[in-house]
Amino acid sequence: MSETAYNNRTVEGFLISSLVWGVVGIVLGLLVSMQLWEAAFNFGQYFTYGRLRTVHVNVLAYGLGLGAIFGLFYYMLVKLTKRELVFPKLARAHLWLFNIGIAVATLSLFAGLTQSLEYAEFEWPVDIVVVIIWVIFCVNIFATIIKRKENQMYVSLWFMIATAIAVAILYLVNNMSIPATLTKSYHIFTGLNSANVEWWYGHNAVGFLFTTPILAMFYYFLPVSTKMPIYSHRLSMVAFWSLIFTYLWTGAHHLVYTPLPDWLQTVAIIFSLMLIAPSWGTVVNGYFTMESDWSKLQSNYLTKFFLAAVTFYGLQTIQGPSQAIRVISSLIHYTDWVPGHVHMGTMGWVTLTACAGMYYVFPKIYATTVYSVKMANAHFWLVFIGQIMFSLTMWIAGIQQGAMLKMTNTDGTLAYTFMETLAGIYPYWQLRTVAGVVYAAGMIIFIINIVMTIVKGRNILASQTAKA
Numbered sequence: 001m002s003e004t005a006y007n008n009r010t011v012e013g014f015l016i017s018s019l020v021w022g023v024v025g026i027v028l029g030l031l032v033s034m035q036l037w038e039a040a041f042n043f044g045q046y047f048t049y050g051r052l053r054t055v056h057v058n059v060l061a062y063g064l065g066l067g068a069i070f071g072l073f074y075y076m077l078v079k080l081t082k083r084e085l086v087f088p089k090l091a092r093a094h095l096w097l098f099n100i101g102i103a104v105a106t107l108s109l110f111a112g113l114t115q116s117l118e119y120a121e122f123e124w125p126v127d128i129v130v131v132i133i134w135v136i137f138c139v140n141i142f143a144t145i146i147k148r149k150e151n152q153m154y155v156s157l158w159f160m161i162a163t164a165i166a167v168a169i170l171y172l173v174n175n176m177s178i179p180a181t182l183t184k185s186y187h188i189f190t191g192l193n194s195a196n197v198e199w200w201y202g203h204n205a206v207g208f209l210f211t212t213p214i215l216a217m218f219y220y221f222l223p224v225s226t227k228m229p230i231y232s233h234r235l236s237m238v239a240f241w242s243l244i245f246t247y248l249w250t251g252a253h254h255l256v257y258t259p260l261p262d263w264l265q266t267v268a269i270i271f272s273l274m275l276i277a278p279s280w281g282t283v284v285n286g287y288f289t290m291e292s293d294w295s296k297l298q299s300n301y302l303t304k305f306f307l308a309a310v311t312f313y314g315l316q317t318i319q320g321p322s323q324a325i326r327v328i329s330s331l332i333h334y335t336d337w338v339p340g341h342v343h344m345g346t347m348g349w350v351t352l353t354a355c356a357g358m359y360y361v362f363p364k365i366y367a368t369t370v371y372s373v374k375m376a377n378a379h380f381w382l383v384f385i386g387q388i389m390f391s392l393t394m395w396i397a398g399i400q401q402g403a404m405l406k407m408t409n410t411d412g413t414l415a416y417t418f419m420e421t422l423a424g425i426y427p428y429w430q431l432r433t434v435a436g437v438v439y440a441a442g443m444i445i446f447i448i449n450i451v452m453t454i455v456k457g458r459n460i461l462a463s464q465t466a467k468a
């Protein structure tokens with residue numbers, strides 16, 4: 001097998017793994033959304049909301065998200081450096097270890113083993129596996145970039161480098177813990193310091209898992225799949241450096257109105273507001289890129305994926321900084337507004353961009369075309385509608401709940417109990433499940449389309465081999 005074919009198999013392996021984990025995570029997402037409005041959907045010890053919510057978040061962030069990132073990064077890396085991976089066998093080992101790691105991590109969460117730090121739930125033995133996986137990944141990324149045959153460092157490579165370095169630092173610092181037993185450890189930081197470090201990590205996990213790698217994909221797959229060159233490389237580089245500089249200071253916006261020193265909260269709020277500029281640098285670059293030929297929206301089915309994705313990203317990066325402001329935080333924090341924000345990013349920006357990347361890569365691997373453009377269009381509209389429905393219902397629920405939590409009687413007592421505020425948002429939770437079903441239907445169509453594309457590609461390969 002040629003080196004290119006070998007690397008392509010690894011890329012394909014990561015992308016298929018990502019889709020498999022995606023199905024698990026989305027099914028669990030539907031189940032947890034139902035558990036919130038119907039207690040009967042909690043089954044036994046292992047299938048309660050408390051366990052499954054954590055599994056949903058981790059399987060999607062690390063299984064679906066990282067699987068797509070690893071696969072698409074290895075693909076882009078080869079193209080942008082104009083050479084094969086320096087260590088192809090290591091990349092294959094990475095693929096196996098990644099799947100074993102996600103499986104073990106998922107089982108450990110089902111078993112209720114957790115550090116109780118959001119997005120950093122894994123106990124220390126799993127952390128060690130994660131570190132090994134990341135080191136293997138970094139070795140290939142950096143070795144291939146150093147030995148590249150293309151002099152120019154395209155912006156996607158910079159976003160890849162930032163992802164590799166930042167995740168390593170964040171993960172190592174926030175997972176510093178003292179093991180007590182094989183399955184229990186304690187965060188080395190305590191009290192307020194623990195919360196501060198956790199949210200520095202938590203927000204940057206969003207930044208370097210759901211933002212920089214997705215920007216790397218956006219900047220690569222938008223021009224190659226639509227044949228429209230990026231509007232401004234200079235703007236993309238300015239946006240890159242300013243985004244990296246600004247992101248790392250914003251974590252404390254998750255701790256507004258907590259005992260964290262006021263000045264630290266204010267620094268985080270100011271940096272969150274500043275983050276609008278570099279984020280919109282990409283949004284503007286994306287729109288101006290499409291400005292060169294809007295007719296592509298009709299003639300190239302992938303264009304609308306990128307347009308919608310970058311629009312969700314633009315809205316997300318206006319909404320995020322607004323949420324950081326004290327007066328808005330006091331209304332929406334601890335309410336369903338936040339999952340509305342989260343899923344606009346994950347279901348809109350992240351999965352639309354990653355799916356568009358996969359629609360491009362699978363046919364390229366097999367030198368064929370996508371199985372069905374009609375199915376891709378149906379996928380797009382279902383995900384688009386499901387996502388908007390999901391976020392809108394959560395935003396309305398969040399504002400209602402925030403207002404009810406704050407409302408007081410004339411004597412100063414609270415007008416509603418916490419339970420009453422929950423009962424008030426049951427209809428929205430039910431609607432969210434409907435939205436989730438619409439989104440899931442879109443993703444199923446996507447997976448069928450990809451499987452059929454692979455089958456089509458493999459049949460072509462088989463007939464070529466038979467002829468030869």
Ligand code: HEM
Nearest residue numbers: 206210253272275316317320321323324333338342345346
């Ligand atoms: C300018 C960029 C952004 C800023 C300043 C920002 C700001 C915020 C703030 C202030 C919160 C906390 C809300 C609260 O609990 O009161 C939050 C939550 C969150 N944001 Fe963003 N956001 C940004 C972009 C994004 C993007 C692009 C994503 C991608 C998916 C994202 C994903 C999340 C997630 C997952 C949470 C929930 C964290 C948790 O409580 O578990 N954000 N964001």
Ligand code: HEM
Nearest residue numbers: 026029030032033057060061338339342346347436439440
């Ligand atoms: C069928 C689609 C989905 C459904 C029904 C769903 C449902 C849910 C529910 C019910 C929660 C708990 C919200 C709460 O704390 O009150 C949640 C949290 C979360 N989900 Fe999903 N989800 C879906 C898709 C996704 C996708 C595709 C991703 C990522 C790629 C994702 C990432 C997350 C994250 C990061 C959180 C934590 C949010 C926070 O702490 O505020 N979800 N999801």
